[in-house]
Amino acid sequence: xxxxDTNLAASRLEGTGACALELSGVARHFGALIALSDINMRIxxxxxxxxxxxxxxxxxxxxxxxxxxxxxxxxxxxxxxxDITEIPAHERIRxxxxxxxxxxxxxxxxxxxxxxFLACRGVSRRRFSLLRPMDRDANMAQAHSILHAVHxxxxxxxxxxxxxxxxxxxxxxxxxxxxxxxFILFDEPAAGLSPTERRDLVAILNALPDHVGYIIIEHxxxxxxxxxxxxxxxxxxxxxxxxxxEEIENDAEVQAIYLGGGHG
Amino acid sequence: xTTEPFPDQAPARNDLxxxxxxxxxxxxxxxxxxxxxxxxxxxxxxxxxxxxxxxLGLSLMWLAGYGGMVSLAQITIAGIAGYTVAIFGENxxxxxxxxxxxxxxxxxxxxxxxLASALVGxxxxxxxxxxxxxxxxxxxxxxxxxxxxxxxxxNGFPGFAGVKAPVVFxxxxxxxxxxxxxxxGVAILCYLAVLYASKSTFxxxxxxxxxxxxxxxxxxxxxxxxxxxxxxxAGIIAGLAGILLVWFNGRISxxxxxxxxxxxxxxxxxxxxxxxxxxxxxxxVVVILMQTFAIDIVGAERFNTLIGLLFLVIVFVSPDGILxxxxxxxxxxxxxxxxxxx
Ligand SMILES: Nc1ncnc2c1ncn2[C@@H]1O[C@H](COP(=O)(O)OP(=O)(O)O)[C@@H](O)[C@H]1O
Ligand SMILES: [Mg+2]
Numbered sequence: 001x002x003x004x005d006t007n008l009a010a011s012r013l014e015g016t017g018a019c020a021l022e023l024s025g026v027a028r029h030f031g032a033l034i035a036l037s038d039i040n041m042r043i044x045x046x047x048x049x050x051x052x053x054x055x056x057x058x059x060x061x062x063x064x065x066x067x068x069x070x071x072x073x074x075x076x077x078x079x080x081x082x083d084i085t086e087i088p089a090h091e092r093i094r095x096x097x098x099x100x101x102x103x104x105x106x107x108x109x110x111x112x113x114x115x116x117f118l119a120c121r122g123v124s125r126r127r128f129s130l131l132r133p134m135d136r137d138a139n140m141a142q143a144h145s146i147l148h149a150v151h152x153x154x155x156x157x158x159x160x161x162x163x164x165x166x167x168x169x170x171x172x173x174x175x176x177x178x179x180x181x182x183f184i185l186f187d188e189p190a191a192g193l194s195p196t197e198r199r200d201l202v203a204i205l206n207a208l209p210d211h212v213g214y215i216i217i218e219h220x221x222x223x224x225x226x227x228x229x230x231x232x233x234x235x236x237x238x239x240x241x242x243x244x245x246e247e248i249e250n251d252a253e254v255q256a257i258y259l260g261g262g263h264g
Numbered sequence: 265x266t267t268e269p270f271p272d273q274a275p276a277r278n279d280l281x282x283x284x285x286x287x288x289x290x291x292x293x294x295x296x297x298x299x300x301x302x303x304x305x306x307x308x309x310x311x312x313x314x315x316x317x318x319x320l321g322l323s324l325m326w327l328a329g330y331g332g333m334v335s336l337a338q339i340t341i342a343g344i345a346g347y348t349v350a351i352f353g354e355n356x357x358x359x360x361x362x363x364x365x366x367x368x369x370x371x372x373x374x375x376x377x378x379l380a381s382a383l384v385g386x387x388x389x390x391x392x393x394x395x396x397x398x399x400x401x402x403x404x405x406x407x408x409x410x411x412x413x414x415x416x417x418x419n420g421f422p423g424f425a426g427v428k429a430p431v432v433f434x435x436x437x438x439x440x441x442x443x444x445x446x447x448x449g450v451a452i453l454c455y456l457a458v459l460y461a462s463k464s465t466f467x468x469x470x471x472x473x474x475x476x477x478x479x480x481x482x483x484x485x486x487x488x489x490x491x492x493x494x495x496x497x498a499g500i501i502a503g504l505a506g507i508l509l510v511w512f513n514g515r516i517s518x519x520x521x522x523x524x525x526x527x528x529x530x531x532x533x534x535x536x537x538x539x540x541x542x543x544x545x546x547x548x549v550v551v552i553l554m555q556t557f558a559i560d561i562v563g564a565e566r567f568n569t570l571i572g573l574l575f576l577v578i579v580f581v582s583p584d585g586i587l588x589x590x591x592x593x594x595x596x597x598x599x600x601x602x603x604x605x606x
Contacts, residue, residue, distance in 0.1 A: 067482075089481070089482065093484050094484065107471065107476055107479070108476075109474065110471060110472055114468050114472075115472070118468055118480075121465060121469075126465075127469075128493075131464055132465070178483070
């Protein structure tokens, strides 16, 4: 744990007081379909934000736009004061931006430890090596501490394909913690988890170092409440309401569109 | 360890055996004794020939098993090395034959093969699955026809004869026993290299790319570059096999690299199994034994039917080839395995 803190602390220096993420007028169209329109968001460094919205609201598309997986149709994205709108996805990763996927994107043929090791190597300078990693390899040490942080230590030698759904979701998070993340986008990490696994997830997220901010997409308001202090509500590609969880829960418009309309 | 007052030898030795694997040691013993008890025919036509085709299968296993890229061009890449040896070394065709010494020729031919392989890889890495097979088949076919029709470089249909393994350290490496051990040495080297590489950072990267290319990109890896490099390494193995093959046959012609040979390599690899680098060697032994003896028994026409049937049976019964059968059998028998942690 101590080791991970030093790794993560390395990224803290740059981020103090700044605005981590700032979206202005971001839109994304798929042909005639407007998946995102005029998104304006400001998220402070270290802030933890929940994004709620029914299926098809554009939440995942928002993540894809921020990470660079999809180009924006219009609008600008700033990451710690730098305009990253035109920067390719892998460059954004090097700047400390991470994400997880709604549908787990894992390596079935590798072990848990090998997967996290590769994630750590991917953001280091020594991505390419014909040698086997040594036990005292720095990336290996980091992989161990990340596995500790996501409660996967005991499963480190298991083949990923043999993991339960819940464990796979934890590994999905582990891959996003590699290197020195400054800001993480969690796409429905709690989907399909049992109540126990949800509690575990909340503990993992709350134990992240303070300076690491994130956006979490979450259907379950209870989980969102426990891991974030501020909520953005999305519908039809727009953010139509922002506020504290209490404000959101009691808002008439939210209840009409989201809570009343059934969970998507 | 060195400060231990009573260094304990016995457990250390057991550790070593455990690390290498009892299966590996038994196999090594059989392979070393084999040429001393077998006839010259068995030593070369079965032994060395299986080792060479095992290496060709190994280069495919590396690409397909770890990289998820099924190639039909491995014999083509081997052929490129073979042609390089014939053109820049010595041959009896009175075409080219620059007579380079073996110690320049061999690394040069391997490099040419590896670069050609990287080029094939570069052309095919943007495709996947059946499309990779189609592209590499197209490369293999094009190369076959090109070699057959081009006389200035490849000497067309007859190709090159009189290509000989050199005499080095006073040993004529064409003789059955030396040639067998040469093939064995190179094959073991390639086998151990693949075994080591499979758990290297690069090997893990390759397997992760096979499993989820998108995530690998998102983790910051240059997926294309890694794949092309995997082809380069496969080209080194196929190139070494190609040099041994041209020395084994004493000649190379378009027939060596025709589509039948390309499919042969695929069949050997699938029959042997893609899960472990030993698979292609097992497959090579089985297919070459059948090729050698089934032809006498059932005739050349029916031989292909026989191989085809074996192929189907293996694919249906055990998608992991003979290796898979072995694993199944092992589940019923005592533990003890070819797998090891080297
Ligand atoms: N790659 C794509 N091509 C076309 N349409 C897409 C694509 N990705 C998402 N969409 C559409 O954009 C809308 C928003 O999708 P998404 O962002 O996945 O919603 P959410 O994550 O909120 O459930 C949906 O109507 C979806 O069909
Ligand atoms: Mg989504």
